[in-house]
Amino acid sequence: MSQYLPVANGMKSFWLTAESDFSSHRSTEELPKEIDTIIIGSGYSGATTAYYLSQGDLKNASNILMLEARNICSGATARNGGHLKPELYYDYNSLKNIYGEKGVAEIMNFEYAHLEAVKELVEKEDIDCDFVLSRACDVHLHSKSVDKAISNYYSMTKNPYLKYKRDVQIKFGDQARIISKVEDSPVCVTYSAGQLWPYKLIIHLLKHCVKKGMNLQSNTPVRKVEKLNDGRYLVKTPRGDIITNKLILATNAYTASVEPKFEDKIVPIKGICSHIVSSDPTKHTPHLTNTYGIRFGEANTDYLINRPDGSVVVGGAKKHIFPYKDVFYKNVDDSTLIKGSKEYFDNYMQKRFYTWKNFDSKPDYVWSGILGYSDDSLPYVGELPGDKNKFIIAGFHGHGMPRVLLCAKALANFIKGDKGPMAIPQSFKITPERMTGTKNEILKSLTIPLDAKL
Incomplete structure (x- = not known):
C-alpha cells in the first residue's frame, strides 16, 4: 500500500546533523536473489534486532539483509526527543483495569529495565x-x-x-x-x-552489524511482500525481488505499506x-x-x-x-x-x-x-499468526525509547530458537485475538480538554 510508504524528502532534524556518507550506504551494488533473513527498516527496532541476531555467531550477520526505504535511520528514531523515559505511574489504573496487577507490573517493570539495559549496551559497545x-x-x-x-x-x-x-x-x-x-x-x-542522541546510537549498531557481514541497503523501499507456495517470502523492491526464509517487519508507522493487515492497527x-x-x-x-x-x-x-x-x-x-x-x-x-x-x-x-x-x-x-x-497503545511483537517465519516489532505508540531494546533482544533470541516464551510483557505479544480485534482507541486517547491551559 504505497500511500503508507515514507515520503522521499523528509525534513532534517537536529539529530540528522550527524549524518555522514554512511547514511546512503549500500553494502553491495546489486541485491541478492535469495537470503535467509530480511529486516525491513533501519531504525531503533530494526538495528537492535539485527544487533542481537548477530551476537555470538558471525554467520548470523552475513545471512541478514536490511532494507531501508530512504537514507539509513531517517524515520522516527532520528526525529524523536531522545528521551529514555519509562511510564511508571500515570496510566497505572487504566492498564491495571485491562491487564490486572501482574500485567501492569510486567509493562512498567519492563520499561524501567531499559535504563540499565541501554546503559549496559552503550558501555559494552563504547557508543x-x-x-x-x-x-x-x-x-x-x-x-x-x-x-x-x-x-x-x-x-x-x-x-x-x-x-x-x-x-x-x-x-x-x-x-x-x-x-x-x-x-x-x-x-x-x-x-x-535518561537521554541520548538516538541517531548516533543506531548508526553505531548498524556499522557493527555491517562489519560482521550484514548486507545493508539504503533507499530501497519494499513495495510488496508475497508468500510463496513453499512458505518463503518474495520481497519486491524497485531494484529487484528477493526471496527470503524469514522476514522481520521493523516498520513501525509504515507497517501497513508491507502488511495490509495492520492498516487500522498501527496508524x-x-x-x-x-x-x-x-x-x-x-x-x-x-x-x-x-x-x-x-x-x-x-x-x-x-x-x-x-x-x-x-x-x-x-x-x-x-x-x-x-x-x-x-x-x-x-x-x-x-x-x-x-x-x-x-x-x-x-x-x-x-x-x-x-x-x-x-x-x-x-x-x-x-x-x-x-x-x-497502535490500536490498543501497545506494540506488536512476535511471529504473525498464520504466517510462519514472518515477524513484527512495531507499533510503539510514540513511546519506543523505553520499550524497543528489550523487545528486540527477546525477538532475536526467539528467532534464533531459544526455547520458552519471549521475555516481553504478555500484552505486547501479537496474538490472534489482538489481530482480529476491531476496536481502535487512538483517536479517543488524543482528546484535548477544551478548558486546558495552553
Whole structure:
C-alpha cells in the first residue's frame, strides 16, 4: 500500500546533523536473489534486532539483509526527543483495569529495565551517543491531570509486583514548584530516566552489524511482500525481488505499506519536535537537571531533555495537532510542518521555566516525524499468526525509547530458537485475538480538554 510508504524528502532534524556518507550506504551494488533473513527498516527496532541476531555467531550477520526505504535511520528514531523515559505511574489504573496487577507490573517493570539495559549496551559497545542518566520530572498543570497523577501514583505504590516503587517520588506545592522550576506546578512526580542522541546510537549498531557481514541497503523501499507456495517470502523492491526464509517487519508507522493487515492497527501519526539553543552562543544556558513531561491536559503534553551541550530538545505542540484529525491521522508526510507548530517553540523555555525568564533562546531546528500509534497503545511483537517465519516489532505508540531494546533482544533470541516464551510483557505479544480485534482507541486517547491551559 504505497500511500503508507515514507515520503522521499523528509525534513532534517537536529539529530540528522550527524549524518555522514554512511547514511546512503549500500553494502553491495546489486541485491541478492535469495537470503535467509530480511529486516525491513533501519531504525531503533530494526538495528537492535539485527544487533542481537548477530551476537555470538558471525554467520548470523552475513545471512541478514536490511532494507531501508530512504537514507539509513531517517524515520522516527532520528526525529524523536531522545528521551529514555519509562511510564511508571500515570496510566497505572487504566492498564491495571485491562491487564490486572501482574500485567501492569510486567509493562512498567519492563520499561524501567531499559535504563540499565541501554546503559549496559552503550558501555559494552563504547557508543558515543551523549547518553546521560537523570531524573524525569512530570509537571501537571490541568486539574484533571493533577487528580489523575495523584490517584495513579498512590495506586501504583500498592502493587506488590512493581520493582521500582521507591524510585518514584511525588511532591506538592512550593516543593513541586522549586523542584520543577515551573511556577504554576501544584504537583510534580520524579523518577529515574535518561537521554541520548538516538541517531548516533543506531548508526553505531548498524556499522557493527555491517562489519560482521550484514548486507545493508539504503533507499530501497519494499513495495510488496508475497508468500510463496513453499512458505518463503518474495520481497519486491524497485531494484529487484528477493526471496527470503524469514522476514522481520521493523516498520513501525509504515507497517501497513508491507502488511495490509495492520492498516487500522498501527496508524501513522504526525508529530513535531524542536531543538532550542541560546541566542548568544557565548552564554551558558540555565541548564535544568531534570528531563520533563509537561501535561497541560490529558493528551496535551510536551516532553523535553536538557542536553549536555546546553541545548534543549522539546517535542509536542499538540494543541496545533490533535484537534485536527486531517492534519495528523494516517499522515506519513514528514517533509512539512503543521501550521502554528514552529511558532509554538518561540520563547518556549522563558515561558515555562522561571530560571529561564531573563535568558534569550531560539529554536534552530523544528521538524516533523511520523509515529506508529497502535490500536490498543501497545506494540506488536512476535511471529504473525498464520504466517510462519514472518515477524513484527512495531507499533510503539510514540513511546519506543523505553520499550524497543528489550523487545528486540527477546525477538532475536526467539528467532534464533531459544526455547520458552519471549521475555516481553504478555500484552505486547501479537496474538490472534489482538489481530482480529476491531476496536481502535487512538483517536479517543488524543482528546484535548477544551478548558486546558495552553
